[in-house]
Amino acid sequence: MAELQRFPKAVFSQGDEPDARFSLANERTFLAWIRTALALLAGGVALEALGLGIHPGYRLAASVLLILAGIMSAFQAWSGWTRTERALRRSSPLPSAPFSLPLTVLLVSVAVLVLVGIVLK
Template identity: 50%
Template sequence: MEDQRRPRAVYGVGDEPDARFSLANERTALAWVRTGLGLVAGGVALTSLATFAELTVLLDVIAAVACLAGAAVAGYGWRTWRRNEIALRTGAPLPAPTALPVLAGGVVLMALVLAGYAVVSVV
């Protein structure tokens, strides 16, 4: 019987890996999606706060960056799941993670900008 799972580019390649590895790969992808959702939610919260409190456009810009970063992180989670699943199915080494340093640097940068904004607005 032919495998009907999609995407065929993933499930039509190689041999079926141990289910534990596939499920761990899926949990990791879902964690990336949750992180992306958290960034989008933070962006929505910031823009709502800026609107209700009549704050500067800077918070709207930071909110937009957070929402776009959330979309990028969720997309990265899908891409990484796909690459890792194909590697598991073909017996190839798992690809190195690439977005982790970028995400961590982005969080640090956003925290510094918001902290600087808070200090400047108090003074």
């Protein structure tokens, strides 16, 4: 019987099969990033849709940044999962999250925009 093709081949064609507990933990981290992405996207849409008495220009800017942060979180989910799975398969050190700093800057920017938007309403 032929071995099943696993996706993505760039990950599963390398190294040895790691302990399933580590792969499952990596998958849970991926899903946590996806949940975060969904929450950020929903927050951006809700902020603009509900208004909430925030200055319209600042509200729109904060909404766009939240949506961008949601998109970046989804990329972090995929990038983090693939890089970590490869590291596990190669028995090499685990990688850092490359989108952590940009996401932090985006979310601080959103907080400042919302705060200024509330003050200037």
